Amino acid sequence: MVDLKVEIAPGLVLKNPVMTASGTFGYGREYAPYFDISRLGAIITKGLSRQPKIGNSGVRITETACGMLNAIGLENIGVERFLSDELPILQKMNATVIVNVFGNNQDDYANLAAKLDGVAGIAALEINISCPNVKAGGIQFGIDPQAAAKLVAAVRKKTSLPLITKLSPNVSDIVVIAKAVEEAGSDCISLINTLIGMAIDLERKCPILGNVTGGLSGPAIKPVALRMVYQVAQAVSIPIIGIGGIANARDALEFLLAGATAIEVGTANFINPQTSIEIVEGIEQYLDAQGYSKVTDFIASLELN
Protein backbone atom coordinates (compact mmCIF):
# COMPACT_ATOMS: atom_id res chain seq x y z
CA MET A 1 0.00 0.00 0.00
CA VAL A 2 1.34 3.36 -1.05
CA ASP A 3 0.80 6.18 1.44
CA LEU A 4 -1.10 8.76 -0.62
CA LYS A 5 -1.55 11.34 2.13
CA VAL A 6 -0.53 14.91 1.37
CA GLU A 7 -0.55 18.05 3.50
CA ILE A 8 -1.83 21.03 1.49
CA ALA A 9 -1.90 23.51 4.36
CA PRO A 10 -0.65 23.44 7.96
CA GLY A 11 -2.70 20.73 9.64
CA LEU A 12 -4.78 19.92 6.55
CA VAL A 13 -3.81 16.41 5.49
CA LEU A 14 -5.77 14.88 2.62
CA LYS A 15 -6.11 11.12 2.21
CA ASN A 16 -4.83 11.45 -1.35
CA PRO A 17 -3.82 14.29 -3.69
CA VAL A 18 -6.92 14.19 -5.92
CA MET A 19 -9.56 16.90 -5.68
CA THR A 20 -12.24 18.15 -8.02
CA ALA A 21 -12.12 21.61 -9.55
CA SER A 22 -14.74 24.14 -8.60
CA GLY A 23 -17.49 24.48 -11.17
CA THR A 24 -17.12 20.95 -12.44
CA PHE A 25 -18.36 19.02 -9.43
CA GLY A 26 -21.61 20.76 -8.55
CA TYR A 27 -22.10 20.64 -4.81
CA GLY A 28 -20.75 17.08 -4.69
CA ARG A 29 -23.92 15.04 -4.30
CA GLU A 30 -24.47 14.99 -8.08
CA TYR A 31 -21.58 12.50 -8.19
CA ALA A 32 -22.82 10.26 -5.38
CA PRO A 33 -24.56 7.87 -7.84
CA TYR A 34 -21.20 7.21 -9.53
CA PHE A 35 -18.79 6.60 -6.66
CA ASP A 36 -18.15 7.23 -2.98
CA ILE A 37 -17.00 10.86 -2.99
CA SER A 38 -15.45 10.49 0.49
CA ARG A 39 -12.65 8.54 -1.24
CA LEU A 40 -11.35 11.72 -2.87
CA GLY A 41 -8.71 13.91 -1.26
CA ALA A 42 -11.35 16.63 -1.22
CA ILE A 43 -14.21 17.95 -3.25
CA ILE A 44 -14.27 21.63 -4.10
CA THR A 45 -17.72 23.13 -4.43
CA LYS A 46 -19.10 25.33 -7.16
CA GLY A 47 -18.03 28.91 -6.37
CA LEU A 48 -20.33 30.51 -3.82
CA SER A 49 -21.29 34.13 -3.46
CA ARG A 50 -23.18 35.92 -0.66
CA GLN A 51 -26.35 36.03 -2.73
CA PRO A 52 -27.53 33.43 -5.27
CA LYS A 53 -26.45 34.20 -8.83
CA ILE A 54 -28.31 33.26 -12.00
CA GLY A 55 -25.29 33.30 -14.32
CA ASN A 56 -24.93 34.42 -17.93
CA SER A 57 -27.60 34.21 -20.61
CA GLY A 58 -27.18 32.88 -24.13
CA VAL A 59 -24.95 30.02 -25.20
CA ARG A 60 -22.71 29.12 -22.26
CA ILE A 61 -20.47 26.36 -23.58
CA THR A 62 -18.85 25.35 -26.81
CA GLU A 63 -16.33 22.69 -27.64
CA THR A 64 -12.95 23.54 -29.16
CA ALA A 65 -10.05 21.32 -30.27
CA CYS A 66 -9.28 19.13 -27.23
CA GLY A 67 -11.00 21.62 -24.97
CA MET A 68 -14.09 23.59 -24.21
CA LEU A 69 -15.00 27.20 -23.60
CA ASN A 70 -17.44 28.08 -20.87
CA ALA A 71 -19.10 31.31 -19.90
CA ILE A 72 -21.42 30.10 -17.15
CA GLY A 73 -21.03 33.30 -15.17
CA LEU A 74 -20.68 31.81 -11.66
CA GLU A 75 -24.27 30.64 -11.35
CA ASN A 76 -24.69 29.38 -7.79
CA ILE A 77 -27.25 28.94 -5.02
CA GLY A 78 -25.57 31.37 -2.61
CA VAL A 79 -23.84 30.65 0.65
CA GLU A 80 -26.99 30.46 2.80
CA ARG A 81 -28.60 27.72 0.79
CA PHE A 82 -25.31 25.88 0.54
CA LEU A 83 -25.04 25.80 4.32
CA SER A 84 -28.64 24.78 4.89
CA ASP A 85 -29.27 22.39 1.97
CA GLU A 86 -25.98 21.07 0.62
CA LEU A 87 -23.36 20.94 3.36
CA PRO A 88 -25.37 18.57 5.60
CA ILE A 89 -25.63 16.11 2.70
CA LEU A 90 -21.87 16.28 2.13
CA GLN A 91 -21.24 15.73 5.82
CA LYS A 92 -23.46 12.67 5.78
CA MET A 93 -21.40 11.35 2.89
CA ASN A 94 -18.19 11.98 4.90
CA ALA A 95 -16.72 14.03 2.08
CA THR A 96 -13.78 16.32 2.72
CA VAL A 97 -15.21 19.65 1.62
CA ILE A 98 -13.34 22.71 0.40
CA VAL A 99 -15.59 25.66 -0.32
CA ASN A 100 -14.80 27.93 -3.25
CA VAL A 101 -15.90 31.55 -2.72
CA PHE A 102 -15.95 34.71 -4.81
CA GLY A 103 -17.29 38.23 -4.53
CA ASN A 104 -17.58 41.60 -6.20
CA ASN A 105 -15.43 43.38 -3.66
CA GLN A 106 -13.24 42.82 -0.63
CA ASP A 107 -16.18 43.05 1.76
CA ASP A 108 -17.93 40.18 0.00
CA TYR A 109 -14.89 37.93 0.38
CA ALA A 110 -14.33 38.94 4.01
CA ASN A 111 -17.99 38.42 4.81
CA LEU A 112 -18.01 34.94 3.23
CA ALA A 113 -14.81 34.01 5.07
CA ALA A 114 -16.27 35.11 8.39
CA LYS A 115 -19.52 33.28 7.74
CA LEU A 116 -17.78 30.00 6.90
CA ASP A 117 -15.21 30.23 9.70
CA GLY A 118 -15.75 27.54 12.28
CA VAL A 119 -18.58 25.85 10.35
CA ALA A 120 -18.33 22.11 10.95
CA GLY A 121 -17.67 20.09 7.83
CA ILE A 122 -15.58 22.64 5.93
CA ALA A 123 -11.91 21.76 5.61
CA ALA A 124 -10.64 24.86 3.80
CA LEU A 125 -11.57 27.83 1.64
CA GLU A 126 -10.48 28.28 -1.94
CA ILE A 127 -10.72 31.93 -2.88
CA ASN A 128 -11.45 32.50 -6.51
CA ILE A 129 -9.68 35.60 -7.78
CA SER A 130 -9.69 34.36 -11.32
CA CYS A 131 -13.08 33.85 -12.95
CA PRO A 132 -12.85 35.36 -16.44
CA ASN A 133 -16.56 35.27 -17.19
CA VAL A 134 -18.09 38.01 -15.08
CA LYS A 135 -17.04 41.64 -14.85
CA ALA A 136 -16.80 41.46 -11.06
CA GLY A 137 -16.04 37.84 -10.30
CA GLY A 138 -12.73 38.24 -8.62
CA ILE A 139 -10.58 38.69 -11.71
CA GLN A 140 -9.87 42.32 -10.80
CA PHE A 141 -8.02 40.92 -7.78
CA GLY A 142 -6.31 38.18 -9.74
CA ILE A 143 -4.40 40.29 -12.23
CA ASP A 144 -2.79 42.75 -9.83
CA PRO A 145 -0.32 41.49 -7.18
CA GLN A 146 -1.08 44.31 -4.73
CA ALA A 147 -4.84 43.88 -5.02
CA ALA A 148 -4.45 40.10 -4.68
CA ALA A 149 -2.31 40.45 -1.57
CA LYS A 150 -4.68 42.95 0.02
CA LEU A 151 -7.64 40.67 -0.57
CA VAL A 152 -5.90 37.58 0.80
CA ALA A 153 -4.80 39.51 3.90
CA ALA A 154 -8.37 40.71 4.47
CA VAL A 155 -9.76 37.18 4.15
CA ARG A 156 -6.95 35.81 6.32
CA LYS A 157 -8.07 38.09 9.17
CA LYS A 158 -11.61 36.71 9.06
CA THR A 159 -10.97 33.00 9.13
CA SER A 160 -8.88 30.37 10.80
CA LEU A 161 -9.64 27.93 7.98
CA PRO A 162 -6.76 26.99 5.67
CA LEU A 163 -6.76 29.37 2.69
CA ILE A 164 -6.14 28.32 -0.88
CA THR A 165 -5.90 31.10 -3.45
CA LYS A 166 -6.88 30.12 -7.00
CA LEU A 167 -4.86 32.01 -9.58
CA SER A 168 -5.63 33.15 -13.09
CA PRO A 169 -3.28 32.31 -15.96
CA ASN A 170 -4.42 35.47 -17.77
CA VAL A 171 -1.55 37.56 -16.43
CA SER A 172 1.88 38.52 -17.70
CA ASP A 173 3.71 36.84 -14.81
CA ILE A 174 1.87 34.39 -12.60
CA VAL A 175 4.92 34.00 -10.33
CA VAL A 176 4.59 37.59 -9.12
CA ILE A 177 0.96 37.02 -8.13
CA ALA A 178 1.83 33.70 -6.47
CA LYS A 179 4.53 35.32 -4.34
CA ALA A 180 2.20 38.17 -3.39
CA VAL A 181 -0.55 35.87 -2.11
CA GLU A 182 1.99 33.71 -0.29
CA GLU A 183 3.32 36.76 1.55
CA ALA A 184 -0.21 37.90 2.34
CA GLY A 185 -0.93 34.69 4.21
CA SER A 186 -2.34 32.21 1.74
CA ASP A 187 -1.59 28.65 2.91
CA CYS A 188 -1.73 27.14 -0.51
CA ILE A 189 -2.03 28.16 -4.16
CA SER A 190 -4.17 26.45 -6.77
CA LEU A 191 -3.55 27.08 -10.44
CA ILE A 192 -4.65 27.50 -13.14
CA ASN A 193 -8.16 28.77 -13.70
CA THR A 194 -9.29 28.86 -17.34
CA LEU A 195 -7.55 30.77 -20.11
CA ILE A 196 -9.66 33.43 -21.77
CA GLY A 197 -10.65 32.34 -25.25
CA MET A 198 -13.20 32.95 -27.97
CA ALA A 199 -15.08 30.99 -30.61
CA ILE A 200 -16.76 32.41 -33.70
CA ASP A 201 -19.64 31.07 -35.76
CA LEU A 202 -18.59 31.76 -39.33
CA GLU A 203 -22.03 31.05 -40.81
CA ARG A 204 -23.75 33.59 -38.56
CA LYS A 205 -20.69 35.84 -38.37
CA CYS A 206 -21.02 36.22 -34.61
CA PRO A 207 -19.40 34.96 -31.40
CA ILE A 208 -20.70 31.54 -30.35
CA LEU A 209 -20.83 32.35 -26.64
CA GLY A 210 -23.46 34.72 -25.31
CA ASN A 211 -20.71 36.35 -23.25
CA VAL A 212 -18.52 36.73 -26.39
CA THR A 213 -15.46 35.32 -24.56
CA GLY A 214 -15.18 32.34 -22.23
CA GLY A 215 -12.77 30.26 -20.20
CA LEU A 216 -10.83 27.58 -22.05
CA SER A 217 -10.36 24.30 -20.20
CA GLY A 218 -9.60 20.67 -20.94
CA PRO A 219 -6.53 18.84 -22.29
CA ALA A 220 -5.77 21.77 -24.62
CA ILE A 221 -4.53 23.87 -21.67
CA LYS A 222 -2.48 21.21 -19.90
CA PRO A 223 0.96 22.30 -21.20
CA VAL A 224 0.31 25.89 -20.10
CA ALA A 225 -0.85 24.73 -16.67
CA LEU A 226 2.13 22.42 -16.23
CA ARG A 227 4.55 25.19 -17.13
CA MET A 228 2.92 27.60 -14.67
CA VAL A 229 2.85 25.03 -11.86
CA TYR A 230 6.53 24.32 -12.48
CA GLN A 231 7.43 28.03 -12.46
CA VAL A 232 5.43 28.80 -9.31
CA ALA A 233 6.84 25.73 -7.54
CA GLN A 234 10.33 27.16 -8.04
CA ALA A 235 9.32 30.47 -6.50
CA VAL A 236 7.11 29.79 -3.47
CA SER A 237 7.45 27.56 -0.44
CA ILE A 238 3.75 26.89 0.25
CA PRO A 239 2.04 23.86 -1.32
CA ILE A 240 0.62 24.10 -4.83
CA ILE A 241 -2.45 22.44 -6.29
CA GLY A 242 -2.13 21.80 -10.02
CA ILE A 243 -5.19 22.28 -12.24
CA GLY A 244 -5.57 22.33 -16.01
CA GLY A 245 -6.54 19.60 -18.43
CA ILE A 246 -5.96 16.67 -16.09
CA ALA A 247 -7.88 13.76 -17.58
CA ASN A 248 -6.08 10.65 -16.31
CA ALA A 249 -3.55 9.44 -13.76
CA ARG A 250 -0.60 10.10 -16.07
CA ASP A 251 -1.59 13.76 -16.36
CA ALA A 252 -1.96 13.99 -12.57
CA LEU A 253 1.44 12.40 -12.00
CA GLU A 254 3.07 14.89 -14.37
CA PHE A 255 1.71 17.77 -12.25
CA LEU A 256 3.02 16.13 -9.09
CA LEU A 257 6.44 15.77 -10.70
CA ALA A 258 6.38 19.43 -11.69
CA GLY A 259 5.94 20.39 -8.06
CA ALA A 260 2.22 20.21 -7.25
CA THR A 261 1.40 18.63 -3.89
CA ALA A 262 -2.11 17.85 -5.08
CA ILE A 263 -4.24 18.23 -8.19
CA GLU A 264 -7.78 19.12 -9.19
CA VAL A 265 -9.69 17.32 -11.92
CA GLY A 266 -12.01 19.64 -13.85
CA THR A 267 -13.46 19.28 -17.33
CA ALA A 268 -12.73 15.54 -17.43
CA ASN A 269 -15.45 15.06 -14.78
CA PHE A 270 -18.02 16.08 -17.41
CA ILE A 271 -16.98 13.33 -19.80
CA ASN A 272 -16.77 10.50 -17.31
CA PRO A 273 -18.06 11.21 -13.79
CA GLN A 274 -15.73 8.55 -12.41
CA THR A 275 -12.56 10.20 -13.76
CA SER A 276 -11.39 11.58 -10.40
CA ILE A 277 -11.64 8.28 -8.55
CA GLU A 278 -10.01 6.45 -11.46
CA ILE A 279 -7.13 8.93 -11.11
CA VAL A 280 -6.77 8.11 -7.40
CA GLU A 281 -6.53 4.42 -8.31
CA GLY A 282 -4.18 5.09 -11.22
CA ILE A 283 -1.78 7.15 -9.09
CA GLU A 284 -1.66 4.41 -6.49
CA GLN A 285 -1.03 1.71 -9.09
CA TYR A 286 1.71 3.69 -10.75
CA LEU A 287 3.54 4.53 -7.53
CA ASP A 288 3.20 0.98 -6.31
CA ALA A 289 4.60 -0.39 -9.56
CA GLN A 290 7.46 2.10 -9.36
CA GLY A 291 8.29 1.02 -5.82
CA TYR A 292 7.31 4.21 -3.98
CA SER A 293 6.07 3.79 -0.42
CA LYS A 294 4.65 7.31 -0.23
CA VAL A 295 3.49 9.89 -2.75
CA THR A 296 5.43 12.68 -1.05
CA ASP A 297 8.66 11.06 -2.27
CA PHE A 298 7.41 11.44 -5.82
CA ILE A 299 6.20 15.05 -5.57
CA ALA A 300 8.55 17.62 -7.13
CA SER A 301 11.03 14.91 -8.10
CA LEU A 302 11.32 16.15 -11.68
CA GLU A 303 14.74 15.48 -13.11
CA LEU A 304 15.97 18.20 -15.41
CA ASN A 305 17.87 17.09 -18.48
Place this chain on the structure above:
Amino acid sequence: MYLFNSEIVNKEKLTQNIFRLRIKAANDFCRVATPGKFVMLGSDDSLFDPLLRRPFGICRWGTDWFEVIIKIVGKGSSQLSKLEKGASVAVHGPLGNGYPINKPENEQNTLILVAGGMGIASIASYLFAAFDRKQPLIGTFLLYGAANYSELILLNELTDADAFGLQLQTITDDGSCGRQGLVTQLLSHELQNNPQSQVFACGPEPMLKSVQKVLQKNECDGFLSLENRMACGFGVCLGCVQSMINEDDETSVKTAKVCTQGPVFPAQQVIF
Protein backbone atom coordinates in the same frame (compact mmCIF):
# COMPACT_ATOMS: atom_id res chain seq x y z
CA MET B 1 -28.30 5.83 -14.56
CA TYR B 2 -25.45 3.67 -15.78
CA LEU B 3 -21.94 4.23 -17.12
CA PHE B 4 -20.57 1.53 -19.36
CA ASN B 5 -18.59 0.72 -22.46
CA SER B 6 -20.69 -1.10 -24.96
CA GLU B 7 -20.82 -2.36 -28.49
CA ILE B 8 -22.67 -1.31 -31.60
CA VAL B 9 -24.81 -4.23 -32.71
CA ASN B 10 -26.34 -2.60 -35.76
CA LYS B 11 -25.91 0.47 -37.88
CA GLU B 12 -28.41 1.59 -40.45
CA LYS B 13 -28.26 4.52 -42.81
CA LEU B 14 -31.58 6.37 -42.91
CA THR B 15 -30.59 9.23 -45.25
CA GLN B 16 -27.38 10.65 -46.65
CA ASN B 17 -26.50 12.14 -43.24
CA ILE B 18 -28.80 10.46 -40.72
CA PHE B 19 -28.16 7.02 -39.29
CA ARG B 20 -29.41 4.75 -36.56
CA LEU B 21 -27.24 2.86 -34.09
CA ARG B 22 -28.40 -0.10 -32.07
CA ILE B 23 -26.24 -0.44 -28.96
CA LYS B 24 -25.99 -3.33 -26.55
CA ALA B 25 -27.20 -2.50 -23.04
CA ALA B 26 -27.74 -4.36 -19.82
CA ASN B 27 -31.26 -5.28 -18.85
CA ASP B 28 -31.07 -2.82 -15.92
CA PHE B 29 -30.50 0.02 -18.34
CA CYS B 30 -33.45 -1.00 -20.48
CA ARG B 31 -35.74 -1.31 -17.48
CA VAL B 32 -35.23 2.32 -16.50
CA ALA B 33 -35.49 3.76 -20.01
CA THR B 34 -38.70 5.71 -20.62
CA PRO B 35 -39.82 7.79 -23.61
CA GLY B 36 -37.98 11.10 -23.82
CA LYS B 37 -34.90 10.13 -21.82
CA PHE B 38 -31.45 10.43 -23.39
CA VAL B 39 -27.91 9.10 -23.28
CA MET B 40 -24.49 10.71 -23.58
CA LEU B 41 -22.44 8.84 -26.18
CA GLY B 42 -18.74 8.98 -26.92
CA SER B 43 -16.61 6.93 -29.24
CA ASP B 44 -13.22 7.11 -27.55
CA ASP B 45 -12.68 9.30 -24.48
CA SER B 46 -8.91 8.95 -24.66
CA LEU B 47 -8.57 10.90 -27.91
CA PHE B 48 -9.86 14.21 -26.45
CA ASP B 49 -11.06 15.41 -29.85
CA PRO B 50 -13.98 15.55 -29.84
CA LEU B 51 -13.67 16.02 -26.11
CA LEU B 52 -17.19 15.77 -24.78
CA ARG B 53 -19.76 13.06 -25.19
CA ARG B 54 -22.91 13.98 -27.10
CA PRO B 55 -26.54 13.75 -26.01
CA PHE B 56 -29.00 11.64 -28.05
CA GLY B 57 -32.58 10.69 -27.30
CA ILE B 58 -33.20 7.01 -26.66
CA CYS B 59 -35.49 6.29 -29.59
CA ARG B 60 -36.34 2.66 -28.91
CA TRP B 61 -35.16 -0.12 -26.63
CA GLY B 62 -35.61 -3.83 -26.08
CA THR B 63 -34.49 -6.18 -23.33
CA ASP B 64 -30.77 -5.82 -24.04
CA TRP B 65 -30.35 -2.98 -26.54
CA PHE B 66 -31.32 0.58 -27.27
CA GLU B 67 -31.30 2.73 -30.39
CA VAL B 68 -30.39 6.31 -31.13
CA ILE B 69 -30.76 8.30 -34.32
CA ILE B 70 -27.91 10.60 -35.20
CA LYS B 71 -27.72 13.38 -37.76
CA ILE B 72 -24.22 14.39 -38.80
CA VAL B 73 -23.92 18.05 -37.88
CA GLY B 74 -20.44 18.46 -36.38
CA LYS B 75 -17.35 16.78 -35.06
CA GLY B 76 -19.02 14.57 -32.44
CA SER B 77 -21.75 13.17 -34.68
CA SER B 78 -19.33 12.82 -37.54
CA GLN B 79 -16.97 10.70 -35.46
CA LEU B 80 -19.85 8.53 -34.25
CA SER B 81 -20.92 8.09 -37.87
CA LYS B 82 -17.62 6.39 -38.62
CA LEU B 83 -18.27 3.63 -36.09
CA GLU B 84 -19.37 0.34 -37.58
CA LYS B 85 -21.08 -2.74 -36.21
CA GLY B 86 -18.88 -4.26 -33.51
CA ALA B 87 -17.19 -0.96 -32.57
CA SER B 88 -17.12 0.06 -28.94
CA VAL B 89 -18.97 3.07 -27.65
CA ALA B 90 -19.08 4.74 -24.22
CA VAL B 91 -22.59 5.15 -22.81
CA HIS B 92 -23.92 7.23 -19.91
CA GLY B 93 -27.64 7.01 -19.25
CA PRO B 94 -30.58 6.88 -19.26
CA LEU B 95 -30.56 10.56 -18.31
CA GLY B 96 -33.26 13.20 -17.94
CA ASN B 97 -36.91 13.07 -16.95
CA GLY B 98 -38.71 11.93 -20.11
CA TYR B 99 -42.34 12.58 -21.08
CA PRO B 100 -44.90 12.50 -18.26
CA ILE B 101 -46.51 9.25 -19.34
CA ASN B 102 -47.38 8.04 -15.88
CA LYS B 103 -49.86 10.79 -15.21
CA PRO B 104 -53.42 9.49 -15.03
CA GLU B 105 -54.94 10.54 -18.31
CA ASN B 106 -58.47 11.48 -18.96
CA GLU B 107 -59.50 8.81 -21.41
CA GLN B 108 -61.46 11.24 -23.51
CA ASN B 109 -58.48 13.46 -24.12
CA THR B 110 -56.46 13.14 -27.23
CA LEU B 111 -52.68 13.16 -27.27
CA ILE B 112 -51.02 15.24 -29.95
CA LEU B 113 -47.37 14.52 -30.63
CA VAL B 114 -45.56 17.24 -32.56
CA ALA B 115 -42.20 16.48 -34.16
CA GLY B 116 -39.99 18.79 -36.21
CA GLY B 117 -37.02 17.35 -38.08
CA MET B 118 -34.77 15.32 -35.80
CA GLY B 119 -37.26 15.92 -32.97
CA ILE B 120 -38.92 12.77 -34.29
CA ALA B 121 -36.21 10.69 -32.58
CA SER B 122 -37.53 11.79 -29.18
CA ILE B 123 -41.23 11.79 -30.11
CA ALA B 124 -40.95 8.36 -31.73
CA SER B 125 -39.71 6.94 -28.43
CA TYR B 126 -43.23 7.42 -27.09
CA LEU B 127 -44.75 5.67 -30.10
CA PHE B 128 -42.26 2.78 -30.19
CA ALA B 129 -42.82 2.18 -26.48
CA ALA B 130 -46.55 1.98 -27.20
CA PHE B 131 -45.97 -0.37 -30.17
CA ASP B 132 -43.78 -2.61 -28.06
CA ARG B 133 -46.44 -2.80 -25.36
CA LYS B 134 -49.09 -3.47 -28.06
CA GLN B 135 -50.88 -0.41 -26.80
CA PRO B 136 -53.44 0.90 -29.29
CA LEU B 137 -53.00 4.55 -30.20
CA ILE B 138 -56.58 5.54 -30.73
CA GLY B 139 -56.87 9.24 -30.01
CA THR B 140 -53.18 9.83 -30.65
CA PHE B 141 -52.07 12.19 -33.37
CA LEU B 142 -48.59 12.51 -34.76
CA LEU B 143 -47.96 15.82 -36.52
CA TYR B 144 -44.64 15.48 -38.25
CA GLY B 145 -42.83 18.21 -40.14
CA ALA B 146 -39.47 18.26 -41.89
CA ALA B 147 -37.65 20.13 -44.63
CA ASN B 148 -38.60 17.62 -47.33
CA TYR B 149 -39.78 14.07 -47.94
CA SER B 150 -36.36 12.46 -47.54
CA GLU B 151 -35.90 14.09 -44.12
CA LEU B 152 -39.14 12.55 -42.88
CA ILE B 153 -37.27 9.62 -41.39
CA LEU B 154 -39.01 6.61 -39.77
CA LEU B 155 -42.14 7.25 -41.83
CA ASN B 156 -42.54 3.59 -42.85
CA GLU B 157 -42.13 2.35 -39.31
CA LEU B 158 -44.65 4.84 -38.00
CA THR B 159 -47.30 3.86 -40.49
CA ASP B 160 -47.00 0.08 -40.30
CA ALA B 161 -49.33 -2.36 -38.56
CA ASP B 162 -47.97 -1.59 -35.10
CA ALA B 163 -49.23 1.93 -35.33
CA PHE B 164 -52.79 0.82 -34.71
CA GLY B 165 -55.03 3.83 -34.40
CA LEU B 166 -52.32 6.45 -34.80
CA GLN B 167 -53.38 9.41 -36.91
CA LEU B 168 -50.35 10.67 -38.77
CA GLN B 169 -50.14 13.93 -40.65
CA THR B 170 -47.01 15.17 -42.38
CA ILE B 171 -46.03 18.58 -43.59
CA THR B 172 -42.86 19.70 -45.36
CA ASP B 173 -41.15 22.99 -46.06
CA ASP B 174 -41.16 22.25 -49.79
CA GLY B 175 -44.44 20.36 -50.05
CA SER B 176 -42.72 17.14 -51.15
CA CYS B 177 -44.80 15.17 -48.65
CA GLY B 178 -48.07 16.26 -47.14
CA ARG B 179 -48.98 19.93 -47.15
CA GLN B 180 -46.41 22.63 -47.64
CA GLY B 181 -45.85 24.60 -44.47
CA LEU B 182 -44.90 24.30 -40.83
CA VAL B 183 -45.92 21.67 -38.35
CA THR B 184 -47.42 24.29 -36.06
CA GLN B 185 -50.09 24.95 -38.69
CA LEU B 186 -51.19 21.33 -38.26
CA LEU B 187 -51.16 21.81 -34.48
CA SER B 188 -53.38 24.90 -34.64
CA HIS B 189 -55.86 23.00 -36.75
CA GLU B 190 -55.90 19.91 -34.51
CA LEU B 191 -56.29 21.93 -31.33
CA GLN B 192 -59.37 23.56 -32.79
CA ASN B 193 -60.85 20.10 -33.37
CA ASN B 194 -59.64 18.69 -30.04
CA PRO B 195 -59.30 21.55 -27.57
CA GLN B 196 -58.79 19.26 -24.56
CA SER B 197 -55.65 17.63 -25.91
CA GLN B 198 -52.38 16.86 -24.21
CA VAL B 199 -49.42 17.92 -26.37
CA PHE B 200 -45.80 16.68 -26.45
CA ALA B 201 -43.44 18.49 -28.82
CA CYS B 202 -39.80 18.13 -29.81
CA GLY B 203 -37.92 19.95 -32.53
CA PRO B 204 -35.75 22.97 -33.25
CA GLU B 205 -36.11 25.95 -30.93
CA PRO B 206 -38.02 28.20 -33.39
CA MET B 207 -40.58 25.41 -33.78
CA LEU B 208 -40.92 24.95 -30.01
CA LYS B 209 -41.37 28.70 -29.57
CA SER B 210 -44.13 28.61 -32.08
CA VAL B 211 -45.73 25.52 -30.47
CA GLN B 212 -45.70 27.42 -27.18
CA LYS B 213 -47.59 30.32 -28.80
CA VAL B 214 -50.17 28.01 -30.35
CA LEU B 215 -50.73 26.30 -27.00
CA GLN B 216 -51.12 29.64 -25.26
CA LYS B 217 -53.61 30.87 -27.83
CA ASN B 218 -55.67 27.70 -27.39
CA GLU B 219 -55.30 27.70 -23.59
CA CYS B 220 -53.92 24.24 -23.80
CA ASP B 221 -51.25 22.53 -21.68
CA GLY B 222 -48.33 20.79 -23.25
CA PHE B 223 -44.77 19.65 -22.79
CA LEU B 224 -41.72 20.67 -24.77
CA SER B 225 -38.58 18.56 -25.03
CA LEU B 226 -35.56 20.87 -25.31
CA GLU B 227 -32.24 20.11 -26.99
CA ASN B 228 -29.78 22.60 -25.47
CA ARG B 229 -26.01 22.19 -25.73
CA MET B 230 -24.59 20.36 -22.76
CA ALA B 231 -21.18 19.19 -21.63
CA CYS B 232 -22.02 16.68 -18.92
CA GLY B 233 -25.67 15.51 -19.08
CA PHE B 234 -25.96 15.03 -15.32
CA GLY B 235 -26.37 18.47 -13.81
CA VAL B 236 -22.90 19.81 -13.09
CA CYS B 237 -21.63 21.88 -16.03
CA LEU B 238 -24.59 24.31 -16.04
CA GLY B 239 -24.06 24.74 -19.77
CA CYS B 240 -27.57 23.67 -20.76
CA VAL B 241 -29.69 25.81 -18.46
CA GLN B 242 -32.88 27.34 -19.83
CA SER B 243 -34.65 30.37 -18.43
CA MET B 244 -37.95 29.47 -16.79
CA ILE B 245 -40.80 31.37 -15.19
CA ASN B 246 -40.29 31.39 -11.44
CA GLU B 247 -43.62 30.19 -10.09
CA ASP B 248 -42.75 31.28 -6.54
CA ASP B 249 -42.07 34.83 -7.66
CA GLU B 250 -43.46 35.76 -11.05
CA THR B 251 -41.47 38.96 -11.24
CA SER B 252 -38.22 37.01 -11.46
CA VAL B 253 -36.73 34.43 -13.76
CA LYS B 254 -35.10 31.17 -12.73
CA THR B 255 -32.98 28.71 -14.63
CA ALA B 256 -33.51 24.99 -15.03
CA LYS B 257 -30.99 22.38 -16.05
CA VAL B 258 -32.23 20.81 -19.27
CA CYS B 259 -30.26 17.63 -18.54
CA THR B 260 -31.58 16.73 -15.09
CA GLN B 261 -34.72 18.84 -14.61
CA GLY B 262 -35.66 18.27 -18.26
CA PRO B 263 -35.32 17.79 -21.13
CA VAL B 264 -39.14 17.78 -20.98
CA PHE B 265 -40.74 20.88 -19.43
CA PRO B 266 -44.29 22.19 -19.12
CA ALA B 267 -44.61 24.49 -22.14
CA GLN B 268 -45.92 27.48 -20.22
CA GLN B 269 -42.84 27.60 -17.96
CA VAL B 270 -40.19 27.91 -20.66
CA ILE B 271 -38.84 31.37 -21.49
CA PHE B 272 -37.23 31.37 -24.93
